[in-house]
């Protein structure tokens with residue numbers, strides 16, 4: 001018990017007081033993450049889509065990925081290396097995260113990658129490495145989910161063909177968050193069916209009305225905190 005208490009207190013839940021004030025950034029402890037997830041269906045089906053709109057450095061996403069990877073490991077069908085790689089890639093393609101802070105996005109991707117490589121076959125195939133990188137680059141993204149929703153786009157990955165990393169193909173469709181919210185679900189762009197090993201990266205920045213990368217951290221926060229406290 002003492003041991004648990006001390007490991008709990010060592011978990012870093014804030015990076016700085018300024019970030020708590022400016023970005024509302026307080027991370028969730030692992031114990032709470034696990035308890036909250038146990039109340040949801042996030043890991044019931046390893047291929048259900050899950051979006052975290054303010055994912056931080058990935059506390060929830062990493063735990064979901066970890067639990068789904070365990071399920072893949074325990075499933076006899078996915079024991080052969082090329083089938084396991086296929087399942088991991090398909091599972092990762094259903095995980096989405098957005099955050100306004102680029103360091104959080106980088107950490108989130110790295111943490112998910114670390115989890116994946118603990119479960120991936122020892123000698124990963126080139127197709128697997130390419131797919132994991134391309135998918136994480138589209139699915140874990142910088143964005144302002146309060147004031148920049150028109151700049152947020154998601155890629156849907158549809159898998160076709162035999163369930164082996166070297167044989168499967170993927171079709172990608174890009175959707176604008178704003179049209180998804182309006183319920184029209186119109187596709188911004190559809191990419192042709194390609195083998196996983198031949199997947200070109202998609203740069204979501206090309207769909208943004210203005211060049212990306214200069215999110216004004218304070219713009220969204222002003223709305224958040226002025227409303228609550230009357231001052232910043």
Ligand SMILES: C[S@@+](CC[C@H](N)C(=O)[O-])C[C@H]1O[C@@H](n2cnc3c(N)ncnc32)[C@H](O)[C@@H]1O
Nearest residue numbers: 026027028054055056059099100144145146220
């Ligand atoms: C309370 S933290 C939670 C992080 C993570 N979900 C967790 O539970 O550990 C809130 C996160 O929201 C992000 N954030 C704040 N405003 C945002 C916005 N307008 N759009 C997207 N993310 C935002 C912050 O950078 C921070 O990582």
